[in-house]
Amino acid sequence: MAKNITIAVDAMGGDHAPDMVIEGIAQARTFFPGTQFLVFGDEARIKPLLDKQPDLTAASTLVHTSDVVTSDMKPSQALRKGRQSSMGLAIQAVKDGTADVAISAGNTGALMALAKFLLRTMPGIDRPALISPLPTLRGESVMLDLGANVECDSNNLVQFGIMGAAYVRTVLGLSNPTVALLNVGVEDLKGKDSIKAAADVLRASKHLPLDFVGFVEGNHIATGEVDVVVTDGFTGNVALKTAEGTARLVTDLLGRAFRSSMSTKLGYLLARHGLRSLRDHMDPNNHNGGVFLGLNGLVMKSHGGANAHGFASAVTSAIDMAQNDLIRLISEDLQRIVDDEAAAGAA
Template identity: 85%
Template sequence: MAKNITIAVDAMGGDRAPHMVIEGIAQARTLFPNTKFLVFGDEAQIKPLIAGFPELTSASEIIHTTDYVSSDMQPSQALRKGRQSSMGLAIQSVKDGAADVALSAGNTGALMALAKFMLRTMPGIDRPALISPLPTLRGESVMLDLGANVECDSNNLVQFAIMGAAYVRTVFGLSRPTVALLNVGVEELKGKDSIRAAADILRESRHLPLDFVGFVEGNNIATGEVDVVVTDGFTGNVALKTAEGTARLVTDLLKRAFQSSLSTKLGYLLARHGLSSLRDHMDPNNHNGGVFLGLNGLVMKSHGGANAHGFASAVASAIDMAQNDITRLIADDLNEITHADDQRGAI
């Protein structure tokens, strides 16, 4: 029987909080009626909003705090001042076992800093990584790290590969995800030493529940030829923002083109169903919900500019990962690679 999930929500994080947050969890509640919410933030603002959604009244508990993490707060400031904020208290509830996962649309750097400080990394994980789904020609792939770690060594990249594969097994239901390292070419001799060293380790780790296929270049991320794209946080964040900007460029150019003349407007009427499908596939709100993997607890990150539908999508991803106990899956896979290393050392 599926476990009933409790989600700790930072109601004050995001560009349109708390309205967007409350509307988002209300949408999610209709799809997941057994989900409970601990809602952290200013009760004077939150309570009237929840009252507008009767189904949330019995499913949510407000934990009042007027402290919140601003969008421009530095991670170091968040560590000093943010532990009693709506964000910090949401993470603390995961540590205390009161919630299964924390979810915030707030400041990414502050969320990362607080989550790492309060939950600590799992045994065998040096650094947590931020992962998120991306739309592709074949559906969805995932990429990590998306900004949590600017520089990474080969062991970090191997750990990211293991965590990314566990995510895909959990969220997409694939038993053996394909995994590739993002590189400047597909040839084995190309790339930095850390990337080539990580590739050597992954090629030898045939016992892991993943298929390592080598390197992938940036122009092939969107084709969906691999399920998991692994890179450092600097490169991953640049790639993600470039993809989002390209998606906006394409949709804006199409809009201009179809508005340029009477004939193109007529053409739009004929193509509108296909264009609507394209817009939905590329809409970040339909792929919302990054997660910091590698911590002793689940912490989710929603886009700061997400709408209510996008926040509901992040809630759905949080429920998936909590239901399937992704933290345990990662621990099991790490034990496998550690056991294999011990055996090779004994030979």
């Protein structure tokens, strides 16, 4: 039987907090009724919301703090002033072992800085990476890094591939996910030396629970041809923002086209079910929740503009990671790389 999980919640992070946060964890708990919550934030604002959710109240411990990490606070400021904030205390709960995972929809840079400072990186991991699910033609894929590391060497990319595959095994339920490095071409001779070196390591490892398929280009991200797309944080963030902007462009252009005449309005009536399906598939609330992988603890980042459904989606993903012991899986896979390299050196 899956163990019950305790979630540390930054109730003050996000554009629509704390209302969205409390409603979101209430929705998530309907799917995982054994989940417990440590809720950090302004008691005067949060308690009336919890009082409307008796079942959630019974499963929650409210910890008051008046300190909040604001959306414009720099990471360095968060490190100096945010330790007693709702965000900082949620991460501290993971460090102390009173929570299995922390979640916040607040300031991404501040969350990353506090998480790295408080939890530190795992043995064998040089830098943590931000990973998130993306909608594709075949369902969902993931990409990392999405902005935590602007520059990466080959070791970083190998570690990202291992962590991304472990994430997919726990959250998407794929036992042997396909992994590829984002590159300027699919040929082995193309790309920077760091990318080619990372490919050599991943290709040579025979005992990782993943299928390394080489390189993919940017136009393959949305096709779902691979489950894990690995890149540096600069490229990944640009690719992510480009994809989000393109999705908004397509949605807006479709809306304009269907409103342009009576005949197109009639066409919308005939196509509305398919368009609603497209909208739901592209809705970021249905794919919400980035994770900082590579730390000695799990920290989930929700979109700042997420609604309650989106926050609930992030919480359920966090529960999956904790129940499947994602950090242990990453540690085991990192050791496989070490063993393979030692065996190759001894041969």
